Amino acid sequence: MERIDKIISNHTHYTRKEIKKLISQKAVFVNGKMVERPECKYDETDISLKICGEEIEIKEHIYLLLNKPKGYVSATEAPDQKTVLDLVPDKYKYRSLFPAGRLDKDTTGLMLITDDGEFAHNILSPRKHVKKEYEVTIDIPVTLTMAEEFKSGVQLNDGECKTADLEITGEYTAKVTLTEGRYHQIKRMFGCFGAKVVELNRIRMGNLYLPEELGLGEIKEATESELQKIQERD
Numbered sequence: 001m002e003r004i005d006k007i008i009s010n011h012t013h014y015t016r017k018e019i020k021k022l023i024s025q026k027a028v029f030v031n032g033k034m035v036e037r038p039e040c041k042y043d044e045t046d047i048s049l050k051i052c053g054e055e056i057e058i059k060e061h062i063y064l065l066l067n068k069p070k071g072y073v074s075a076t077e078a079p080d081q082k083t084v085l086d087l088v089p090d091k092y093k094y095r096s097l098f099p100a101g102r103l104d105k106d107t108t109g110l111m112l113i114t115d116d117g118e119f120a121h122n123i124l125s126p127r128k129h130v131k132k133e134y135e136v137t138i139d140i141p142v143t144l145t146m147a148e149e150f151k152s153g154v155q156l157n158d159g160e161c162k163t164a165d166l167e168i169t170g171e172y173t174a175k176v177t178l179t180e181g182r183y184h185q186i187k188r189m190f191g192c193f194g195a196k197v198v199e200l201n202r203i204r205m206g207n208l209y210l211p212e213e214l215g216l217g218e219i220k221e222a223t224e225s226e227l228q229k230i231q232e233r234d
């Protein structure tokens with residue numbers, strides 16, 4: 001059981017002062033009954049809440065899918081730089097959101113932003129083997145040797161990479177699938193062959209492909225089935 005003022009501040013942008021005022025103005029209803037005082041307690045998981053006649057959705061966690069554009073840092077704060085959280089609509093800003101994993105500032109594509117630490121861990125931990133697939137363009141022709149070495153485990157200065165899949169899609173382009181996410185991993189893997197990554201776009205996490213309707217810079221709430229797919233191993 002939780003105080004109604006706490007429940008409202010957990011799920012809306014209203015301040016405690018505003019909530020007190022709304023309650024005194026008889027504008028807050030739980031399960032169809034007017035709330036009398038901010039101290040009234042309810043079961044947060046099982047109420048229907050209306051404020052000024054508007055239904056407020058009570059959700060334990062938020063899961064947002066972003067098609068990350070270039071120029072945004074994958075962090076919650078970065079002095080003098082734009083972060084992916086700057087792209088989140090204001091109505092979610094009261095949540096303690098963070099990006100689940102990092103894409104470099106110049107990388108585009110699918111990213112999950114959430115306030116669910118356990119879920120994030122489950123899709124990011126290399127031990128969970130959740131695949132991340134990228135479209136890559138490099139500055140020299142992609143070779144079969146690269147594909148073979150990616151498969152057997154490229155040696156980086158912080159250890160050998162897990163087996164990775166490289167599918168050649170053009171002279172300078174490939175699709176690369178990883179089950180881990182080390183710092184600048186794909187750039188460093190190609191760097192071992194003297195290649196520079198010029199474009200990098202994440203198109204899949206788990207079995208969830210970047211939704212077609214999600215334009216660059218756009219965000220949407222993930223559906224149940226999208227959340228399911230993002231956790232799948234194959």
Ligand code: URA
Nearest residue numbers: 104107184185186187
């Ligand atoms: N590998 C990289 O080098 N950068 C990314 O953003 C993601 C994977």
